[in-house]
Amino acid sequence: ITRQGNDGVLVQMPGVSDPSRIRDLLGTTAQMRFHWVTDNASSANTIVLPNAEGNQQYRLQKQVAMDGEHIKDxxxxxxxxxxEPVVTFKLDNTGSRIFAEMTKSHIGVxxxxxxxxxxxxxxxxxxxxxxxxxxxxxxxxxxxAKDLALLLRAGALPVPLDVLEERTVGPDLGSDAIEMGVTTGLIGAALVFAFMITLYQRWGLIACTSLAINIGLIIGLLSAFGATLTLPGIAGIILTIGMAVDANILINERIKEESAKGKAAGLAIPAGFDKAYATILDSSFTTLIAVSLLFMFGSGPVKGFAITIGIGIFTSIFxxxxxxxxxxxxxxxxxxRQVLTFGNNWLNQSGLSRINFMRGRVVGLVASAILSIGSVILFVQPGLHYGVDFTGGTLIEMQSSTLSVEQVRDSLAEHQIEGASIQEFGEPGNYLIRVSQQNSDAGNTVNLVKNAISAKDSAASYPKVDMVGAKVSGGFADASILAVLIAGGGILLYLWLRFEQHFALAATATILLDLTKTIGxxxxxxxxxNLTAVAAMLALIGYSINDKVVVFDRIREGFRANPDKPLLEVLNSSIGATLSRTVYTSATTFLALLPMGIAGGATVSSFALPMLFGIVIGTSSSVFIASPILYYLGRRREQRGLPQLKPTAEEIRASLAHIP
Incomplete structure (x- = not known):
């Protein structure tokens, strides 16, 4: 049970099979009072109340003899x-005294x-x-009797409770989803391990061992926090597997570079870690900005996803x-004293450094602009297929071996359920029923639909029910837009502080282009x-900026090492130096998510498939979009007589030392 905003409460109950009973239970205010029964029909100080069955009336004194707040158990x-079942209760000391006095003076009443x-x-x-x-x-x-005892123990609610959002996952669907998540996660981890060992051999085995410890730490910390295992949480672990490899690839590539210079292991390893450390921190912090917004603005499963990724970032660094x-x-x-070797060298570093990547800068920017404009047009018409998280209403997964789509539609029409759409999906007999939000009592809509279906097929089952009120959907849409805007602003500010203005603008502009393509x-x-789609969008912001930071960090390093070197040469050499890391990291993240994208089904398709698409887009944009934008912004700084980087404290001290 957690608080949601100023006037909301989120209640999650694993194993509950009858949500309507829980809804009724939560909606009971349980305001218990004791009144003396009277036969004075003419008195104005009396009230008439029915019994629980409604077949008998009692005339009671209006004055409350004792409030139920004194019940302690x-x-x-x-x-x-x-x-027969009864409810036994015990009073606190004040209640016991009051009860004794009032019963003493009312024997026989x-x-x-x-x-x-x-x-x-x-x-x-x-x-x-x-x-x-x-x-x-x-x-x-x-x-x-058990429910009544529970209500009395819990105490009276001061106001009635309105159910604004309800999501139900049947035990079969839930167990299948967890099994699918675990299976695809294991397959994804196996693919990542195989790729790393093939790529770096014994050093890849060390990276895989570190990754296995990382996964163990994540699961251990989630257990320590008492987190509930959900499918988005499993998706977060799988994504963490792919992203955690990034740090190991950065380290291995840096050590490989130092070893290529002829440095022995005793020097190459510390130098590689030192050079990779700043990049790891920058990329992790920018990802953490997006993830923190998921936690702040998300609810339920999205918070679980954010917590998993957040924990994974810290354990990955460690x-x-x-x-x-x-x-x-x-x-x-x-x-x-020996020089280290690093297995297969699929992307030859010396060959990559001679490629003129920036030669295609105009083509890359024009192609990106065309795709983004096309995506915006598609966003307007035909538009997105919004889930109930945005539109409000009820989404019910129904299974029936005897009913057809026409019979389901006729049954809903007979019960005056308007605005319903029926779609068959998956295996025969599986239906999605969507009902638009017509009133605040969406929980009643669920009961009406179930009653309508039961009239035709009493054996029908409902593996999943999502009910979202208009207030929740409107607030969710606003929060989603706000989260994306704040994520972009936070990342822009961080890069502005850590790098320079034109670095931050180039990264932010590229992220916006990546997001528009994903919407397309x-x-x-x-x-x-829906809910998981927003999680995918924010995760993509973190992943994509992670990739840009690595490239920008190497560009910054190139500017510091060769301040007089032409801008194009610095950009080309930096892209070539980081391309192997970019490709390898993208490949491992892609492999980690690929099994979930293929076998995950409708439950996670809104997360896994956009993530796979976003990995490809984010990787290509680091080379063909972000760097060209940085080039044109850098040219503008040169024309204004500004350096590409602010001088460091050491450079300022060195320049001051030459002043007489």
């Missing part, structure tokens, strides 16, 4: 004479026990009750910098744009 019990303006029972007081305990009977079933370094030290303990992907494919 209530439990289900059974009458020893009739074996019926005392009505009133719950939410209905008389549960009205036993006659036979003697003084001084023990501070009592019993409530009223033809209860065991379940009703395992990459501490664990990997320690294991590499052990592996080279007796070979610190949703429009073309018809994927539902």
């Amino acid at each position: 209530a439990q289900l019990g059974f009458d020893p004479n009739t074996s 019926p005392l009505a026990i009133v719950l939410d303006n209905k008389v549960l029972t009205a036993p006659v007081i036979r003697s003084v009750i001084a023990a501070g305990a009592g019993e409530i009977s009223g033809n209860f079933t065991p379940s009703e 395992t990459a910098v501490a664990v990997t370094r320690q294991m590499m030290g052990w592996a080279t303990r007796n070979r610190s 992907f949703f429009a073309i494919t018809g994927l539902e744009f």
Whole structure:
């Protein structure tokens, strides 16, 4: 149970099979009072209340004899004479004193026990009750008596509760989803491990060991926090596997560069870690900005996804910098004077450094602009396929082996359920029923739909139910837009502080172009744009900026090493130096998510498929979009007589030392 905003409460209950009962239970205010029964029909100080069944009326004194707030405990019990379920209650010290005094002066008078303006029972007081305990009977079933005892223990709610959003996942669908998530996660991890070992051989094995420890730390911390395992949480672990490899690839590529210069292991390893450390921190922090917004503005599963990614960022830094370094030290303990070798060199570094990547800058920018404009047009017409998270309403997955689409439609029409759309999906007999939001009591809509279907097929089942009120959907849309804007602004500010103005503008502009293309992907494919889609968009912001930071960090390093070198040469050499890392990292993240994208099904398709598309777009944009934009902004700075980087403190001190 968690608080949502100023007037909302989120309640998640694994294992609950009857949400309507929980809805009714939460909607009961449980305001319990004791009133004396009176036969004075003419008095203005009396009220008339019905019993729970509604077949009998009681005239009671308007004045409350005692409030239910003095009940300190209530439990289900059974009458020893009739074996009928009853509710036994105990009063606090104040309540015991009041109860003893009032029963002493009203022997022979019926005392009505009133719950939410209905008389549960009205036993006659036979003697003084001084023990501070009592019993409530009223033809209860065991379940009703248990619920009443629970309500009395919890205390009275000051106001009625409105259910604005309800999501139900059946046990079969839930277990299948978890099994699918675990299976695709294991397959994705296996593909990443195989890729790393093939790429770096024994150093890849060290990276995989560090990655396995990282996964263990994530699961351990989630367990320590008491987190609930959800499918988005599993997706977060899978994405973390791909992103965590990035730090290890950065380290290995840096050590490989130092080794290529002829440095022995004892010098190459510390130098590689030192040069990779700043880049790892920058890329992790920018990703953390997007993830923190997921946690702030998301709800339910999205918060779980954000927590998983956030934990994964910190554990990835720890395992990459501490664990990997320690294991590499052990592996080279007796070979610190030897030059290290790094297995397969699929992307030759010297060959990449001679490629003129910037020659295609105009083509890249024009192609990107055309695709982004086309995506905006698709966003307007035909538009996105919005889920109930944005539109409000009810989405019900229904399974029936006997009903056709026409029969389902006819049944809903017979029960005056308007604005419903029925779609068959997956295997025969599986239907998606969407009902637009018509009133605030969307929970009643779910019951109406189930009653309509049960009239035709009583054996129909409902593996999944999503109900979102208009207030929730409107607030979710506003929060989603705000989250994306703040994520872009936060990343822009951080890059402005860590790099320079033109670096930050180039990265932010590229992210916007990446996001528009991803929205176009949703429009073309018809994927539902829902809660997980927003999570995918914010995750893509973090992933894409991560890639840009690595390239920009190398460009900054090139400017510092060769301040007089032409701008085009610095950009080309920096892209060539980081291209192997960019391709390898993208490949591992793609492999980690690929099994989920293929076998994940409709449950995670709005997350996995856009992420796979975004990895390709984000990787290509780092080379063909971000760097050309940085080039033109850098040219503008040169024309204004400004350096590409602000001087460091060491450079300022060195220049001052030459002043007489």
